[in-house]
Amino acid sequence: MSRLIIVSNRVAPISEGGPAAGGLAVGVYDALKETGGMWFGWSGDVLSSGQPQIKLEERGPVTFATVSLVRRDYDQYYRGFSNATLWPAFHYRADLLQYDRHDFEGYRRVNAWLAQQLVPLLREDDVIWVHDYHLIPFAQALRAAGVNNRIGFFLHIPFPASQVLLAVPPHRELVEALCSFDLLGFQTTPDLRAFCDYIINEAQGTVRASASGPLTVQAFGRTLRASAYPIGVYPDEIAELAKAGERGKPVRTMKATLHSRKLIMSVDRLDYSKGLVERFRAFERLLENTAALRNKVSFLQIAPPTRADMHAYQDIRLQLEGESGRINGRFAELDWTPILYIHRQYERSVLAALFRTAHVGYVTPLRDGMNLVAKEYVSAQDPENPGVLVLSRFAGAAQELEGALIVNPVDVDGMAEALAQALGMPLAERQARHRDMMVQLRENNVSVWRDNFMRDLQNVGGAKRGRGAKGRGAAGAERASGPSGASGKKAARESVTG
Structure with missing residues (x-):
């Protein structure tokens, strides 16, 4: 059975029932315990100096892989573009949106750097499930590093109507990055409809319904699937x-x-x-x-x-x-x-x-x-x-x-x-x-949400079976350079345009 790799901005607390153990934690941690796998993401720590190092912790069949951020990356990736730009825009508060090109560059740079930290830990048959708006460019960065595994993405917040999304200056780059995933999941049918509207009317792509299963989306030279998967509880x-x-x-x-x-x-x-x-x-x-x-x-x-x-x-x-x-x-x-x-x-x-x-x-x-x-x-x-x-x-x-x-x-x-x-x-x-x-x-409990998404991700077609030695080598070179270094900037540019 393939390992499941969960990627999220923060790795949820392991103590079940704790104050931060929400829907994501409950839903995906159960899946990780059943199949074995890894949960990868930011530790929540911000370093004032020094080089972030990845930390691996084994808990039964689950590996928790966490990494810190340096202050500049936290400010640009997290405080800046993720939460001062994307969060208000995706919640229909364009009046509160703040945008800085340097923050967007930092957002792409950190996504590329995080992806490079993950690459050496991957196996050829791993299935990767990325979560939420902080990590929209993540699959694009993995593809640039030579990763061909199946990669799914679930958006936990709303996806805004096209006219709202257009208020985000790099909206096209964001949607193009989303199209590097194999399967996109949204909370509701209106969110899915908003995404499809952008694909058809702004990206000049196509959306086709199937007799059963997710929609087929073609845009930016990619074919992917998309559907609504409302998250539940137990x-x-x-x-x-x-x-x-x-x-x-x-x-x-x-x-x-x-x-x-x-x-x-x-x-x-x-x-x-x-x-x-x-x-x-x-x-x-x-x-x-x-x-x-x-x-x-x-x-x-x-x-x-x-x-x-x-x-x-x-x-x-x-x-x-x-x-x-x-x-x-x-x-x-x-x-x-x-x-x-x-x-x-x-x-x-x-x-x-x-x-x-x-x-x-x-x-x-x-x-x-x-x-x-x-x-x-x-x-x-x-x-x-x-x-x-x-x-x-x-x-x-x-x-x-x-x-x-x-x-x-x-x-x-x-x-x-x-x-x-x-x-x-x-x-x-x-x-x-x-x-x-x-x-x-x-x-429609949380297991149904998780199982429906994973079933559809496992069923996506195409060459998603492995990663060449070239991809692993490139990752190693980038990983050594650090998140804010020159190589990190180059990888970020390649991940967005490649």
């Missing part, structure tokens, strides 16, 4: 985790704080794409419009910090702190604080137990690839007395969870009305909605 495991934590200290403390009030709950990374400000204002509008709910409902927002060294994220934190303080100052009473805003991270087991306590799951991003919090909230509910999910139509999960109350996240009044509907929904309706969503979650 709903029954989350349900057990939530049930087991019901009597834990966090839930007991939360219930004691509530004093029989109903609870609305949100969990998001602190990010401008999550619609947090609009969400706070919709809760304020609920209290404005429905005086009977004052002192009868509390809103818990957990927003762990992310990218704290970037100004846009510092701004959203200050804005949320201001909004929560203003709303609490307006409505709070001596025995009631309307909004509980917590800026820290909790383990998944604690969150699952809190989800089970919450009467409403409040998930209203302005744009999201999938949003697994929505699926985790539904999974964690007591089927005998489930809560209600209020979900943004612009989260990928809205394509599947028809039992949710679907809202437009910029419609403050509409969200307030949905919250009131959720809080007053009869038990029988709540049970029916929850039952229908659990069927969907079980039929």
Whole structure:
């Protein structure tokens, strides 16, 4: 059986159930344990000096291969092009997009350098699965190094409509780089449709449907396949985790704080794409419009910090702190604080137990690839007395969870009305909605996502069987030069144009 090689920007923590063990970690780590393989990526460390060295760690059948970044590469590849350019553009926030040619050069250079670190570790029959927007040029760099293995790519965030993507100056180079993969996976059919629209109308390529299986895409002299693979969760495991934590200290403390009030709950990374400000204002509008709910409902927002060294994220934190303080100052009473805003991270087991306590799951991003919090909230509910999910139509999960109350996240009044509907929904309706969503979650769990993608990647045609000695030698020369050296720049240029 071929080894599976997972490549992602960060290698996920190995401790299962830890605070950062999200959908990617759960889904692909299980596959690695079953087939044997390697997880390769950035360690998260940034060096102020010295030469990054690859670190290999064996854990059973899985090898974890991690490498540090030097400060310049972190600033250009990660803080710069990945998160100041691609992240806002792919989340339809072109107004927040920042672009610097040097950052894009660094993005390509680091992708080429990372690819060169991986080449000596590869075997001829390895299957390579690359994840997310940080690594769009990765297959192109591997091809330039002589790697002919099957290489798939999965985009965890949205793929923007053509007119939005055009706001990114090197949009054509990015899509051309994507076409070096053998299989592209997107979260939803609208994301796939946006990609195909660019291929047809901007790249003058073609897209053909097949009787079954992925679309066939021809562009930039390449033929590849593309399809939607909505990522899932393990709903029954989350349900057990939530049930087991019901009597834990966090839930007991939360219930004691509530004093029989109903609870609305949100969990998001602190990010401008999550619609947090609009969400706070919709809760304020609920209290404005429905005086009977004052002192009868509390809103818990957990927003762990992310990218704290970037100004846009510092701004959203200050804005949320201001909004929560203003709303609490307006409505709070001596025995009631309307909004509980917590800026820290909790383990998944604690969150699952809190989800089970919450009467409403409040998930209203302005744009999201999938949003697994929505699926985790539904999974964690007591089927005998489930809560209600209020979900943004612009989260990928809205394509599947028809039992949710679907809202437009910029419609403050509409969200307030949905919250009131959720809080007053009869038990029988709540049970029916929850039952229908659990069927969907079980039929499309994270194993189905992973297995469908891997099946289609294994089935791609063409000469994807090995790597010549020339490719290995070129990798060795580049690897010795380091990520920011002259050879690294040359490889980056070749990886984009070759």
